[in-house]
Amino acid sequence: MSTPATLRELINTDLRGAKFIAVSNREPYVHSRVDGEITCSRPAGGLTAAMDPIMRASGGVWIAHGSGSADAETADASGRIAVPPEKPSYTLRRILIDDKLHQEFYNGLANGGLWPLCHIAFTRPIFRPRDWESYKRVNQIFADAVLEEAGDGPEPAFVFIQDYHFALLPRMLKDRNPRLIVAQFWHIPWPNREAFRAFPWKEELLDGLLGNDLLGFHLRYHCTNFLETVDRNLECLVNPEQFNVVRNGGTTLVRPFPISIDYDAHQAIASSEVAEKETAWWREQLNLQNSGVGFLGVGIDRIDYTKGIPDRLLGLDLFLEQNPEYRSKVQFVQIGVPSRVGIGEYQALNAEIDETVEYVNKRWSTNGWSPIVFYRRSFNLNQLIGLHKLAHFCVVTSLHDGMNLVAKEYVASRLDNTGVLILSRFTGSARELHDALLVNPFAIGEIAEAIATAVRMSHAEQNHRMLNMRRSGAEHNIYDWATKILTTLFRFNRWTHEIDDDTEEEAESL
Ligand code: GDG
Numbered sequence: 001m002s003t004p005a006t007l008r009e010l011i012n013t014d015l016r017g018a019k020f021i022a023v024s025n026r027e028p029y030v031h032s033r034v035d036g037e038i039t040c041s042r043p044a045g046g047l048t049a050a051m052d053p054i055m056r057a058s059g060g061v062w063i064a065h066g067s068g069s070a071d072a073e074t075a076d077a078s079g080r081i082a083v084p085p086e087k088p089s090y091t092l093r094r095i096l097i098d099d100k101l102h103q104e105f106y107n108g109l110a111n112g113g114l115w116p117l118c119h120i121a122f123t124r125p126i127f128r129p130r131d132w133e134s135y136k137r138v139n140q141i142f143a144d145a146v147l148e149e150a151g152d153g154p155e156p157a158f159v160f161i162q163d164y165h166f167a168l169l170p171r172m173l174k175d176r177n178p179r180l181i182v183a184q185f186w187h188i189p190w191p192n193r194e195a196f197r198a199f200p201w202k203e204e205l206l207d208g209l210l211g212n213d214l215l216g217f218h219l220r221y222h223c224t225n226f227l228e229t230v231d232r233n234l235e236c237l238v239n240p241e242q243f244n245v246v247r248n249g250g251t252t253l254v255r256p257f258p259i260s261i262d263y264d265a266h267q268a269i270a271s272s273e274v275a276e277k278e279t280a281w282w283r284e285q286l287n288l289q290n291s292g293v294g295f296l297g298v299g300i301d302r303i304d305y306t307k308g309i310p311d312r313l314l315g316l317d318l319f320l321e322q323n324p325e326y327r328s329k330v331q332f333v334q335i336g337v338p339s340r341v342g343i344g345e346y347q348a349l350n351a352e353i354d355e356t357v358e359y360v361n362k363r364w365s366t367n368g369w370s371p372i373v374f375y376r377r378s379f380n381l382n383q384l385i386g387l388h389k390l391a392h393f394c395v396v397t398s399l400h401d402g403m404n405l406v407a408k409e410y411v412a413s414r415l416d417n418t419g420v421l422i423l424s425r426f427t428g429s430a431r432e433l434h435d436a437l438l439v440n441p442f443a444i445g446e447i448a449e450a451i452a453t454a455v456r457m458s459h460a461e462q463n464h465r466m467l468n469m470r471r472s473g474a475e476h477n478i479y480d481w482a483t484k485i486l487t488t489l490f491r492f493n494r495w496t497h498e499i500d501d502d503t504e505e506e507a508e509s510l
Pocket of ligand 1: 042043047049050187188259300301302335337377378379380381384401402403404405406409
């Protein structure tokens with residue numbers, strides 16, 4: 001198993017002193033001015049949660065959009081600030097972008113176009129030409145910053161790009177500095193080639209991605225979808241057996257790297273006094289001692305239509321209808337972190353969640369008990385872990401999700417090997433956590449049935465399932481994910497432009 005130390009060693013030896021430059025839209029630390037005071041917060045989201053420990057180990061530079069109201073004044077003149085604030089170990093370089101430009105890039109093309117295109121959640125994507133222009137412009141601004149950080153000295157630089165906000169960046173970088181080693185991880189699914197037909201600027205987007213030496217997805221299935229999409233749309237050589245694409249003399253390896261969490265760090269918090277205190281806080285906050293509630297369920301998500309939050313609440317409603325003996329015995333806490341609120345579909349979803357919470361609570365509430373407690377706000381990690389520890393079951397009902405880290409975090413917090421995970425089959429996590437109760441999230445009846453199974457499950461069965469899931473969680477941590485990406489690149493031997501035998505063998509075993 002990899003650790004921060006083994007990852008650091010790998011970077012120092014195999015990366016041969018290359019600069020480590022990460023790129024993402026979202027920054028890991030946001031400075032805001034609230035009532036005259038400057039505060040620093042960590043945004044909710046899978047990508048920043050996963051990348052921060054890797055950057056701590058690499059000691060490199062992370063280039064990201066500076067979104068906080070006090071971001072400029074807390075960084076130096078070129079946007080650089082040492083982070084984490086409490087114990088600096090790497091540099092965050094903030095890119096400040098005009099609001100309108102960022103809005104068209106982020107809410108427009110990235111989240112209004114690519115996000116729904118890549119997820120099967122039956123929300124239609126919207127592609128506005130001006131958003132595409134802004135997407136190109138922002139990719140260009142980031143390319144300038146990366147090239148500046150990489151410098152033009154003889155030492156190599158490794159650029160690790162995150163996600164669908166920067167599909168054009170790899171080609172922009174390679175065109176201007178072919179010596180750069182460029183890898184990208186696409187944190188969301190890649191659609192099948194039929195769905196991708198809707199995208200208006202196919203050739204440019206795919207060519208941009210083929211500027212990468214390595215392109216990673218969570219699942220093999222997403223890799224296959226990508227290779228088929230490229231084959232259908234571009235002049236190039238697609239090698240489905242070797243999982244690579246050759247275009248204009250350059251090779252892009254396409255590989256699955258299922259992402260994970262910092263499992264040990266998570267467990268360490270879960271076993272600390274801090275977590276105990278947070279658990280006690282939740283017990284009091286929810287008035288669990290006096291309420292007669294015997295089972296607590298939890299859902300934690302960004303408020304996003306891919307996460308299936310209304311479906312989950314309706315699943316709980318059906319469970320209460322079908323299992324009257326559990327009314328007033330089961331309480332469900334849903335945490336929903338506001339996300340992308342500038343987009344119409346997200347505003348509609350917020351209204352739908354409010355209506356559903358009200359409908360279910362009105363239907364079943366009695367004597368001070370309401371089945372759903374909904375918090376539309378974020379909590380810090382310690383508070384989330386405190387809640388995981390208290391919850392008898394956790395419900396993840398994403399309609400489609402590249403991986404889903406919440407499922408893995410719940411498992412990591414369950415130190416006593418109890419608790420039940422109800423998990424959508426349409427998450428990447430479902431491919432690893434076989435001992436969860438797997439459900440089709442579109443089928444509310446299956447969610448109701450899974451809740452019924454969870455509250456009736458014996459301790460012995462909980463132990464058996466949770467132990468298996470915890471074993472799998474402990475085997476694949478976030479450092480393994482980064483290590484696999486880096487070793488695949490080294491094997492590919494980008495420095496000599498050769499694909500070695502190991503790489504061929506590895507592709508055959510995929
Ligand atoms: C994308 C892909 C993929 C949630 N509430 C709070 C909070 N969170 C944290 C969770 C978890 C993260 O946010 C959410 O991660 P997910 O994986 O569930 O989902 P996305 O944000 O959609 O992430 C996803 C991921 O990228 C990584 O590749 O798994 O498929 O869609 O870590 O704990 N964090 C804090 N307060 C909250 O209230 N601090």
